[in-house]
Amino acid sequence: MAETAAASKNVKFIITRQDDPQSAPYTEEFNLPYRPGMNVISALMEIQRNPVNAKGEATVPVCWESNCLEEVCGACSMVINGKPRQACAALIDNLEQPIRVEPMSTFPVVRDLIIDRTRMFNALKKVKAWIPIDGTYDLGPGPRMAEKKRQWAYELSKCMTCGVCLEACPNVNAKTDFIGPAAISQVRLFNAHPTGEMNADERLEALMTDGGIEGCGNSQNCVRACPKGIPLTTSIAEINKQTTKHMFKRWLGM
Amino acid sequence: MRGFYSRKIHSLLGVIPLAFFFIEHMLTNFSAVEKGADGFKDSVLWLNSLPLVFFLELLFIWLPLMYHGVYGLYIAYQSKPNLNRYNLERNWRYTLQRVSGIVTFVFIIWHLYETRVQVALGNVTHEELGGVMHEIVPQPLWLAFYIVGIVAACFHFANGLWSFLVSWGITIGPRSQRVSSYICMGLFVLVTFMFLLSLVTFRDSEFKTAEAIAEAVNTVIQVRE
Known part of the structure; x- marks a missing residue:
C-alpha cells in the first residue's frame, strides 16, 4: 500500500x-x-x-x-x-x-x-538433559566428536525451551501427561554426545516412563512450528528407534 | 513404564495381526470378484477349515481387535485436534486417524453382529454369508454405511502403517517419512478400491441363496430396523 x-x-x-x-x-x-x-x-x-x-x-x-x-x-x-x-x-x-x-x-x-513454563524445565531434569562430568578429580578429556555429527547436533542445541512446540502439539493437553517434543529432542542431542552417550540408557528409560515418548501421535505440527527450525520429528523418530532397541535389549538381558 | 508398553502393544497389534487379517479379509472378499459366488464360498470355507480355528480367531482377531479398539478410543479421547491452527497434511492425517478409528470401531461391531455373531447364533452358516451381503448391499442407507465404514477402515489401516513405521523408529528422516507417506496413501487407494469392488459384486444375483436363508436374513434385517 x-x-x-x-x-x-x-x-x-x-x-x-x-x-x-x-x-x-x-x-x-x-x-x-x-x-x-x-x-x-x-x-x-x-x-x-x-x-x-x-x-x-x-x-x-x-x-x-x-x-x-x-x-x-x-x-x-x-x-x-x-x-x-x-x-x-x-x-x-x-x-x-x-x-x-x-x-x-x-x-x-x-x-x-x-x-509458567516450569513443566519444560522439569522435563529436562526428568530426562537428565546434561552431561555428568562433575567429580572429585580431573576426568581428563572426553572422546572426540566427529565434525559431521557436531553439525547436526548443533542444530538440536538451538532449542531455547520456548514452548511453541508444546503449544502446537495436539497431544499436549490437560488430558495427557505427554512430555512434549522439546525434551525428546534434547535426549537425542545428549545421547549423540560422545561423553553424554555413556549415560544414554538413563535418558531413554526416563522417556519410557509414563508421559514419555509414547505420548507422540505423529501430527508433526512441532517441526513446522519450531521457530529455530529444529528437526523435532526426526529427533522423535530417532528416539523411537533408540527406546525400541533399548526395550528389546533389556528383555534379552543384553 | 506401563504407558510405554501398553502403547507399544497397541501399535504392534495394529499391524500384527490386525493389518494382516485386514489384507486376508480383502483377498477373501476379492475372490467374489475373481471367482464369483462359489469362489467366495470356497475362500470362506477354506479359512474356516483351518485347524484350531476357534483359537486362531480368538488369539489373532478377537483379543487384538478388542485391545486395539478400546485402547485406541482412549488415545482418541486424549487428543485435542487443532486443525484450525495447523491446517497441515500430517495434522489432517493425525486427526483423521482418530476419527477413522472411531468410525471403524462402530462399523466393525455392527459388521460382526451381522455376520460372525449370526453364524455363532446358528442363524446363518458360513456358506450363506455371501447371501447376507447380497441382502444388505441393495439398500442405499446400508450401502452408504458400509462404504463409509470401509473407507474409514482402509484409511486407518494405511495411515496406521505409516505411523507404525515412525513409532518403531524404522522411518526416521523426512525423506523416508515422505516416501512411506506416498506408499501408504497409495495402499489406501488400492485397498479401498478392492474392498469396494468386492462390495458391489455382492449385488450379483448369483449370491442370492435359498428362500429359507433369505428368511433368516430377514430376521436379521428386522432386528436391525
Whole structure:
C-alpha cells in the first residue's frame, strides 16, 4: 500500500488478559500509533508507557515476559494471530490486523501474557538433559566428536525451551501427561554426545516412563512450528528407534 | 513404564495381526470378484477349515481387535485436534486417524453382529454369508454405511502403517517419512478400491441363496430396523 500519511496510522490490538492464575480471561482492545519497524514487544512497551485502551479508558498495563529481544531466549512466546511464536520476532508489518495476542494457554497463565513454563524445565531434569562430568578429580578429556555429527547436533542445541512446540502439539493437553517434543529432542542431542552417550540408557528409560515418548501421535505440527527450525520429528523418530532397541535389549538381558 | 508398553502393544497389534487379517479379509472378499459366488464360498470355507480355528480367531482377531479398539478410543479421547491452527497434511492425517478409528470401531461391531455373531447364533452358516451381503448391499442407507465404514477402515489401516513405521523408529528422516507417506496413501487407494469392488459384486444375483436363508436374513434385517 502506498500509504503517505504514515504518521497518523494506527495499529489495532486485541489482547487476551487475565488478572491472576485463577481469574477468567477477558479481551481488551488497544489502538496504538504505528511506527516503522515496530514489533509486538515494542507495541506492548507502548501500552506500558501509555496504558489507555481503545475506548480511551485508563487501564492497567499489559504484563508480558521478554529478555533477549532477538529470538534466542524463548521468554516472549505467545499466540499471535492464532500461531504460537516469539513476540520479539513478530513484526507488525507482517501481521494481519487487528492483531490478536493471547497467552500460550497450554501452560498455566500467571498474568496476562505471562505463562509458567516450569513443566519444560522439569522435563529436562526428568530426562537428565546434561552431561555428568562433575567429580572429585580431573576426568581428563572426553572422546572426540566427529565434525559431521557436531553439525547436526548443533542444530538440536538451538532449542531455547520456548514452548511453541508444546503449544502446537495436539497431544499436549490437560488430558495427557505427554512430555512434549522439546525434551525428546534434547535426549537425542545428549545421547549423540560422545561423553553424554555413556549415560544414554538413563535418558531413554526416563522417556519410557509414563508421559514419555509414547505420548507422540505423529501430527508433526512441532517441526513446522519450531521457530529455530529444529528437526523435532526426526529427533522423535530417532528416539523411537533408540527406546525400541533399548526395550528389546533389556528383555534379552543384553 | 506401563504407558510405554501398553502403547507399544497397541501399535504392534495394529499391524500384527490386525493389518494382516485386514489384507486376508480383502483377498477373501476379492475372490467374489475373481471367482464369483462359489469362489467366495470356497475362500470362506477354506479359512474356516483351518485347524484350531476357534483359537486362531480368538488369539489373532478377537483379543487384538478388542485391545486395539478400546485402547485406541482412549488415545482418541486424549487428543485435542487443532486443525484450525495447523491446517497441515500430517495434522489432517493425525486427526483423521482418530476419527477413522472411531468410525471403524462402530462399523466393525455392527459388521460382526451381522455376520460372525449370526453364524455363532446358528442363524446363518458360513456358506450363506455371501447371501447376507447380497441382502444388505441393495439398500442405499446400508450401502452408504458400509462404504463409509470401509473407507474409514482402509484409511486407518494405511495411515496406521505409516505411523507404525515412525513409532518403531524404522522411518526416521523426512525423506523416508515422505516416501512411506506416498506408499501408504497409495495402499489406501488400492485397498479401498478392492474392498469396494468386492462390495458391489455382492449385488450379483448369483449370491442370492435359498428362500429359507433369505428368511433368516430377514430376521436379521428386522432386528436391525
